[in-house]
Amino acid sequence: MTTSPEEARPVVKPKPGKAGPVMVVLLALMMLWYVFTVILNTPWQKDVFKRADNKDWNMVELVKGTMAQERPVLPAPHQVATEIYKTTVQKKITSKRSLIYHSRITLTTALLGFLLGTLLGIALAVAIIHNRALDKSLMPWIIASQTIPILAIAPMIIVVLNAVGIQGLLPKAFISTYLSFFPVAVGMVKGLRSPESSHLDLLRTYNASPSQIFWKLRLPSALPYLFTSMKIAVAIAMVGAIVGELPTGAVAGLGARLLAGSYYGQTIQIWSALIMASILAALLVTLVGLVGAWVQARFGFRETQLSGKGI
Amino acid sequence: MTAESEQKSDQVISIENLSLTFQTSDAPVHALADIDLQVEQGAFVSLIGPSGCGKTTLLRVIADLETPTSGAISVNGVTPHEARLQRAYGYVFQAASLYPWRNIAKNVALPLEIMSLPKAERERRIKANLELVDLAGFEKKYPWQLSGGMQQRASIARALAVEPALLLMDEPFGALDEIVRDHLNEQLLQLWAKTSKTVVFVTHSIPEAVFLSTHIVVMSPRPGRIHEIIVNDLPAERTLDVRETPEFLQIANRVRAGLRASHSYDDIT
Numbered sequence: 001m002t003t004s005p006e007e008a009r010p011v012v013k014p015k016p017g018k019a020g021p022v023m024v025v026l027l028a029l030m031m032l033w034y035v036f037t038v039i040l041n042t043p044w045q046k047d048v049f050k051r052a053d054n055k056d057w058n059m060v061e062l063v064k065g066t067m068a069q070e071r072p073v074l075p076a077p078h079q080v081a082t083e084i085y086k087t088t089v090q091k092k093i094t095s096k097r098s099l100i101y102h103s104r105i106t107l108t109t110a111l112l113g114f115l116l117g118t119l120l121g122i123a124l125a126v127a128i129i130h131n132r133a134l135d136k137s138l139m140p141w142i143i144a145s146q147t148i149p150i151l152a153i154a155p156m157i158i159v160v161l162n163a164v165g166i167q168g169l170l171p172k173a174f175i176s177t178y179l180s181f182f183p184v185a186v187g188m189v190k191g192l193r194s195p196e197s198s199h200l201d202l203l204r205t206y207n208a209s210p211s212q213i214f215w216k217l218r219l220p221s222a223l224p225y226l227f228t229s230m231k232i233a234v235a236i237a238m239v240g241a242i243v244g245e246l247p248t249g250a251v252a253g254l255g256a257r258l259l260a261g262s263y264y265g266q267t268i269q270i271w272s273a274l275i276m277a278s279i280l281a282a283l284l285v286t287l288v289g290l291v292g293a294w295v296q297a298r299f300g301f302r303e304t305q306l307s308g309k310g311i
Numbered sequence: 312m313t314a315e316s317e318q319k320s321d322q323v324i325s326i327e328n329l330s331l332t333f334q335t336s337d338a339p340v341h342a343l344a345d346i347d348l349q350v351e352q353g354a355f356v357s358l359i360g361p362s363g364c365g366k367t368t369l370l371r372v373i374a375d376l377e378t379p380t381s382g383a384i385s386v387n388g389v390t391p392h393e394a395r396l397q398r399a400y401g402y403v404f405q406a407a408s409l410y411p412w413r414n415i416a417k418n419v420a421l422p423l424e425i426m427s428l429p430k431a432e433r434e435r436r437i438k439a440n441l442e443l444v445d446l447a448g449f450e451k452k453y454p455w456q457l458s459g460g461m462q463q464r465a466s467i468a469r470a471l472a473v474e475p476a477l478l479l480m481d482e483p484f485g486a487l488d489e490i491v492r493d494h495l496n497e498q499l500l501q502l503w504a505k506t507s508k509t510v511v512f513v514t515h516s517i518p519e520a521v522f523l524s525t526h527i528v529v530m531s532p533r534p535g536r537i538h539e540i541i542v543n544d545l546p547a548e549r550t551l552d553v554r555e556t557p558e559f560l561q562i563a564n565r566v567r568a569g570l571r572a573s574h575s576y577d578d579i580t
Binding site: 196198199201202203204205206207208212216217220223296299 | 374375376395396398400401402404405406408410412421422424425426473
């Protein structure tokens with residue numbers, strides 16, 4: 001019974017393209033958006049015609065009009081795209097009207113909060129799995145923390161931290177931390193507890209120390225769970241950063257753009273800030289996914305093993 | 312192999328009047344009752360019996376993965392706990408239990424890393440043991456790239472890398488198909504002859520037990536106890552052809568009769 005390496009099963013990696021289906025959904029959404037642009041902006045446009053004493057407007061004029069208003073109920077996609085183009089490419093990065101300037105502020109806040117949240121989440125998970133008392137006492141509070149509406153607690157955090165002299169980036173980042181530690185903590189607890197009992201028994205037969213069990217078994221087993229929860233965490237860290245900007249008086253950041261836009265009825269500005277925020281979040285999630293894939297590939301994980309775990 | 316055996320020093324495993332009861336919410340489960348077993352240096356002992364007869368539990372007691380409720384047990388002259396701390400045995404699980412994120416060489420290296428062996432010694436043992444199980448050239452492959460039989464051989468190499476004098480095997484070939492199992496049985500026998508290790512082997516296959524063992528321990532369930540110990544006097548040098556001989560069939564029939572007599576099949580649904 002001699003076996004050669006060639007007998008080992010070949011590595012099959014089917015990679016169906018994702019771009020097609022995504023584009024179809026995007027196109028459908030765009031069409032729906034245009035339909036609603038026309039529907040929602042029609043009353044105002046009719047008003048415009050009435051005030052101009054224009055009685056013989058036709059359908060084409062109406063549709064064109066609904067997509068060219070200055071403060072539409074719902075701006076058309078191309079209006080938002082133009083606004084984003086104007087406020088990114090055509091403005092200096094240092095300008096307060098540049099969307100990149102505001103994005104950078106929000107991004108910094110979100111990333112700092114995400115980093116702190118991830119570290120806090122991992123630390124809590126490690127404490128919880130190694131200590132029964134902490135498992136019983138901490139977990140309910142961790143879950144309870146997320147039942148408080150973030151919009152209600154965000155101003156409190158800002159005010160309290162301000163009172164003790166912490167200002168600027170940190171209070172906003174803490175709101176991101178507050179949101180993003182949760183999925184990491186829960187995911188890591190599940191991940192650190194994921195090793196099969198035979199894998200644990202095996203280390204027991206080797207008389208492995210608790211730290212060896214952690215580094216050689218629990219941590220590698222938890223990696224797929226960690227990166228999945230980090231993807232969720234980075235997206236809500238972005239939400240946290242935006243929410244954190246609202247009660248600070250809205251000086252700078254995407255949250256500030258949203259607030260300023262709503263003060264002055266600048267719906268196009270609101271939507272472009274929204275789209276920018278979601279583009280950034282999508283980029284961050286993709287980035288975390290890529291880092292996760294790279295780290296796990298270095299650890300020898302295979303794609304199907306991960307999808308087999310529902311990850 | 313018998314309780315009246317006089318030379319205690321030769322006993323790798325000595326079990327006297329051992330019982331283990333699991334406390335469950337409704338009723339206590341008597342997993343093991345009044346077990347007496349002596350395993351000599353160099354013996355190949357098979358534990359055979361139907362599901363629920365406690366054969367795996369007995370193996371886990373020897374490995375200090377379960378604690379007996381009463382009775383005495385020594386492994387290498389010390390308690391199972393001390394034996395485990397000394398890494399006196401290698402344990403092969405029913406599933407290969409390879410770590411999926413480690414390649415084959417790294418999987419074999421796992422116990423060696425835990426023992427903090429120097430790198431050169433680790434590499435020597437990885438190479439030697441992978442060669443022993445015919446897996447040379449597969450060092451860089453990941454478990455999922457190997458067939459079930461190859462995975463189980465890798466897990467045997469991992470157990471051997473600890474260089475234990477005692478090998479505990481819990482139905483290691485149970486999940487494999489008959490042809491692969493035959494091959495591995497033959498290989499295991501050669502390995503045992505080469506290394507003169509003591510082996511305790513759990514199985515529910517009569518041919519497997521008769522083919523491999525020097526002693527066959529027939530167990531019966533509820534409570535798990537030893538029904539009979541059959542000494543296998545087939546010549547030590549065996550090939551798969553031995554299974555066609557009248558002597559082999561005779562011992563197989565004795566094992567089958569023992570399993571029947573212990574009424575172990577009556578209440579199996």
